[in-house]
Amino acid sequence: MVNAIDVARLAGVSRSAVSRTFTPGTSVAPETRAKVEAAAALLGYRPNLIARSLITRKSGIVGLAVGYMANQFYPSLVEALGTALAGIGKRPLLFPVAATGDNDPDIAEVLRYQVDALILASATLSSGLAGECRQRGIPVVLINRVTQDGACNSVTGDNLRGGSAIGQLFCRKGYRHPAFMAGLEDSSTSREREAGFTAALAEGGQALAARAVGHYDFAQAQAAMRQLLMARHRPDAVFCANDHMAIAAHITAQQEFGLTVGRDIAIVGFDDVGMAGWPCFSLTTYSQPIGAMVQAAISLVADGAAEAGTAPRHIIVPGHLIERNSTGG
């Protein structure tokens, strides 16, 4: 087995120069790096990151808990996070979590892999487990969710302002029976979007006419839409707490009730997933820019790693209203 000393000898550099060449985030002169890489290639040397992690306590692994990949927002996020983490010499280790309900990842499992950080998308972390991570100096970042006590770093879209912009749009368009389809009742995203929405309706002299719960799930969103459309006073505009549910609602309204979306009923989502722009849906929505959210999460991972024990940070990434045909174009 070739080791770093062999490489250092062949390259004519110090053992430490070899180590630095293969440690992400450390500096080494370009000509030294070139010599080391050439010698490593010649000798077939592979730095052993896992052995090194025992010394530096950096495994290069970031735990990523994510559930419900059927919602296009999450695969897009996973792909963007994977690329961004690679840029800082890290890789995401996936911990699938249940889409709904009790969705703490198995934290003992996560810690066994000595992750450098933990990113939770579409998942929450109980205060106890968040505390355990903090105690061990493992930065935790929630994406698209916050904990009730604000104890974890978080990156979210602008849920309040987005909900508000959609409420204002409904008033401007003159819809008379606005409805809201909630995601998970206990999720911060759904609560904040609804709060912004109903506040803007109230300012415009409107009140919520109907409400249903889609649990951020496709089939449950279809059931919620049926419930709204079979009520005696059918809503003329529905704000669904994410695009995934809005697409389910769109399909249900069109296929099961024969409604033309944008003419007979308005449907609005939240996220601006790729599909929202497809002409068959042409969904009005409020964007959550994945690139900016990923950059914010990476900065929290990097900072948090440097200074564990600092107060949690909550980054709100601005989005904007995108009007498409589902609100009459």
Next chain:
Amino acid sequence: MVNAIDVARLAGVSRSAVSRTFTPGTSVAPETRAKVEAAAALLGYRPNLIARSLITRKSGIVGLAVGYMANQFYPSLVEALGTALAGIGKRPLLFPVAATGDNDPDIAEVLRYQVDALILASATLSSGLAGECRQRGIPVVLINRVTQDGACNSVTGDNLRGGSAIGQLFCRKGYRHPAFMAGLEDSSTSREREAGFTAALAEGGQALAARAVGHYDFAQAQAAMRQLLMARHRPDAVFCANDHMAIAAHITAQQEFGLTVGRDIAIVGFDDVGMAGWPCFSLTTYSQPIGAMVQAAISLVADGAAEAGTAPRHIIVPGHLIERNSTGG
């Protein structure tokens, strides 16, 4: 720092019993396991999997190279693989690869993490790199792709039979100008599906009337569909090498050319992704059952780990034709 000896002492069991309790795949008596887990919980003991990997050479990490999550087949696959790997005490470490072109993952990077196995979805591995993995006893499994020389284990759908079933359907339906939209020209999946398709057409006395290349990419599939539909002899039925391209073709035919799919033109895909069943597409397709493909891949990972050096295995998971409205219902 609590160690295994402390746990063994408190539980009143041997050091080896503690080790076996926390090593996936080893056996330990239920009452012993219960004692060890209780003692570990009391002491806050966390077995250090990474340190153990230096001894057992098992990191519990399976490298997973996957690209182009916009194609719903891949997020569904990643989710199912994550769950199935968790069942054997392993976790997928994601290595994003480019969707097209030169998409070998950075193998040096993969090896540094001491992965127990490498699963490649939507990616190929050059013979050289496959050999390097074999030499190190790391099982490699390709999903939904095979290498030209067959040197790697693989799990695929039944591309030949699927293509053939779609060719037979076209003959039965009496389409006169059948077209094929290829994925990546050098991918085994696209070549096999086309071979099965054109052979069945020939048996039915038909010949391919037109052909375009969509590169398994949404925008490029839309461009390919435009090309087919603007030709002097417009095809009356198009088999696209996967659902992702078929959905792009569907949207283009309907929105840009005002065609009613299933009446003016037939469109067929391959995979049976969730969206294919949505009423707005109602896409005829040939299924690739993800659950069965994942189980096959897991069995190769497990077997391969046990007996490195055995001949590569190629598992073909059967699918079936699903007729929906896009071929006239």
